[in-house]
Amino acid sequence: MRLTRQSNYAIRTLVYCAVNEPGLSRVADIAKAYNISELFLFKLIKPLVENGLLATVRGRHGGIKLGKKAEDITLLDTIRLTEENFALAECFEDGADCPLIGECDLNGALREALGAFFDVLASYTIADLASKKRSIRDRLGLSALEAVMEPAH
Numbered sequence: 001m002r003l004t005r006q007s008n009y010a011i012r013t014l015v016y017c018a019v020n021e022p023g024l025s026r027v028a029d030i031a032k033a034y035n036i037s038e039l040f041l042f043k044l045i046k047p048l049v050e051n052g053l054l055a056t057v058r059g060r061h062g063g064i065k066l067g068k069k070a071e072d073i074t075l076l077d078t079i080r081l082t083e084e085n086f087a088l089a090e091c092f093e094d095g096a097d098c099p100l101i102g103e104c105d106l107n108g109a110l111r112e113a114l115g116a117f118f119d120v121l122a123s124y125t126i127a128d129l130a131s132k133k134r135s136i137r138d139r140l141g142l143s144a145l146e147a148v149m150e151p152a153h
Contacts, residue, residue: 006044007082009036011129013045014053014078018070018130019137024063033140047081070127076118078126086114 012034017025031038045064048054055067066073130136137143
């Protein structure tokens with residue numbers, strides 16, 4: 001199983017916002033930090049906003065921020081919004097045409113594996129991933145960005 005780019009960058013966006021709190025994060029800055037297009041980022045942010053994981057603030061100094069506490073957003077919350085399906089094999093899909101459906105233990109084994117995968121994702125939060133705040137801020141260029149935005153004395 002491999003997660004989509006949408007899941008990967010949705011999680012990264014949430015981490016970015018978490019380490020940038022209490023400030024607002026700009027889509028352009030996030031896109032630059034991760035070297036992705038702003039258009040791609042806008043598309044993946046939409047379901048995160050619609051489901052309350054991110055909040056938008058409009059206006060000249062607007063941006064995005066976490067819609068909930070980082071401790072309350074699990075990896076599973078995010079991945080459920082960004083992945084289309086979790087069909088590990090054909091027999092998971094409606095209308096599967098396998099003569100062994102109902103007699104094969106592969107389906108049960110894969111369902112058990114998927115359940116374990118979901119349990120692990122549910123046990124990690126955005127706060128867990130953002131716990132090394134200073135190091136992550138440095139790697140994302142947030143410390144440098146902050147210095148540029150501070151007025152000179």
